Amino acid sequence: MASSASDIKGKYVKEVKVExxxxxxxxxxxxxxKEIQGKKxxxxxxxxxxxxxxxxxxxxxRTDDAKDxxxxxxxxxxxxxxxxxxxxxxxxxxxxxxxHHLRLSIKIPKPSFPRTYIPSFPRKRESGT
Numbered sequence: 001m002a003s004s005a006s007d008i009k010g011k012y013v014k015e016v017k018v019e020x021x022x023x024x025x026x027x028x029x030x031x032x033x034k035e036i037q038g039k040k041x042x043x044x045x046x047x048x049x050x051x052x053x054x055x056x057x058x059x060x061x062r063t064d065d066a067k068d069x070x071x072x073x074x075x076x077x078x079x080x081x082x083x084x085x086x087x088x089x090x091x092x093x094x095x096x097x098x099x100h101h102l103r104l105s106i107k108i109p110k111p112s113f114p115r116t117y118i119p120s121f122p123r124k125r126e127s128g129t
Contacts, residue, residue, distance in 0.1 A: 012032050013028060014038070021069070022071060027080075033084065036080050039079065042071075044071055
């Protein structure tokens, strides 16, 4: 049985919320560096050219009427200082919708149908009489 996002907690994570395709983790208030206590980190996907690209970085939100999977910066004062983001979320060169996001490409293969299996039977050998 799968857990809901609200059931996901840990030593460093206070809560996880999933809203409109954006996964946002809020850091705990203890057991973590003081500079990230209560701060947030988001993960989200965008469809681009037949593939799914995953992003991580500062907290973002997505509206119901968002076109092209766009997200906007949450701007709620809960941003983690870039130096505390996971190293894969600091890449400015692949920044997506807001500053310091990582883009991961996952190519979705076209569906394929199983080939029909045709068993091969041994041929009867003819005797040379």
